[in-house]
Amino acid sequence: MSERGTALLEASGPARRAARPDPPRRGPAALALGLLRTARPRQWVKNTLVVAAPAAAGELASLETARQLGLVFVLFTAAASAVYLVNDARDADADRAHPVKRRRPVAAGTVPVPLAYAVGALLGLAATAAAAVLCNPMTAALLTGYLGMQLAYCVRLKHVLVVDLAVVTTGFLMRAMIGGVALGIPLSRWFLITTGFGALFMVAAKRYSEAVQLASHKGATRALLTEYTTGYLRFVWQLAAGVAVLGYCLWALESGGTANGSLLPWRQLSVIAFILAVLRYAVFADRGTAGAPEDVVLRDRPIAVIGLAWAAMYGMAVADL
Incomplete structure (x- = not known):
């Protein structure tokens, strides 16, 4: 072997050893922490x-x-x-x-x-x-x-x-x-429709993002991604978003105008915040970056602000303020 080949081999040995992952730890503390992580506290x-x-x-x-x-x-x-x-x-x-x-x-x-x-x-x-x-x-x-x-x-x-x-x-x-x-x-039919299709919107957006990001090896990570097309998943999350918005509007408008001397129709006004939240979440869905819903909601400040505004308006509607 030439001197150059020997030098490359010697240099590559430490690099290969450094790139090799450390063996997993199996002590009681590591097991307990691993079980806790597997239980997904963030979710x-x-x-x-x-x-x-x-x-x-x-x-x-x-x-x-x-x-x-x-x-x-x-x-x-x-x-x-x-x-x-x-x-x-x-x-x-x-x-x-x-x-x-x-x-x-x-x-x-x-x-x-x-x-x-x-x-x-x-x-x-x-x-x-x-x-x-x-x-x-x-x-x-x-x-x-x-x-x-x-x-x-x-x-x-x-x-x-x-x-x-x-x-x-x-x-x-x-x-x-x-x-x-x-x-x-009792559970309102509009509550069930809005919640169900809102959830479908986030689930389909996550699948769409996975399909976009992992297109090169999607079959090895989630088998059904080889069956879904990005066009179909986009259709699903767009349809679900539309139905969720429609359901929420019907739910909010069902109570009519102001009630019991409320200053403003807070329940109806909360539609604005709800639609803004859907539109903001759709930005991530369209980019293919809508991963776990809790990550999107907790990490994006505009969604957090919109959510607080919605909660304030809905709270005032419930309290008849």
Whole structure:
């Protein structure tokens, strides 16, 4: 071998060793942290949707309401975490081909696959058992239905065209329903339409972004992205956004003008903030950068400001100010 070849080989050896990933840590602390990360604490913010129905009905004033909603939030978080653990255990091989998901603890080897299955099963059983004991029958049934549907999604439904979008959307809708169900609050048809199609808008926008960003190796990361076209996913999120806006407008206008001496028709005026929020979110969807909904909502300051303005107007409508 020439001197130049020997030098290149010697130089490449340390580079290869430096590029090689460190072996996963398996100590108790690393396992506990890995399990916590697999439970997706950042996504627990989605479970705050349990207050949506009571807030829309103006039923957040009492301590008993707060206690019940807190309990429902914890139970739904446990059920969702169980699903995340099972999902990551099943998808470990596919996640290793994803530029971001390969860092998940199960895919990286920090959390063994059997342990992820075991902890997921325990969390799921604990959540359903606690719901049966501590909540009314409809709440327990809804939580159990959510868990069963999401596990079916992990096993099979994520591979069925269109059904995968419907299942993820229904998961968001169940979050929004369960608070009203727990408190015995009737759910408005417009509330269900707006929430359901708003969720479909965000789910389809996320799929569209994945299809745009991972076009070169999408089959290895999410199998159904080879079946969807970007044109179809764009059509879905645009249709869903339109129906969500229409549903919200009908919901807001259903109450008529000002009520009980209110200075302004706050409920109707909140339509402006709602449409602005949809338009702002659509910017990210159109660019193909609408990833996880909680990331878009929490990181974009204009959406946060619009959301606060909407909450203020809707709050004043509920309080008849």
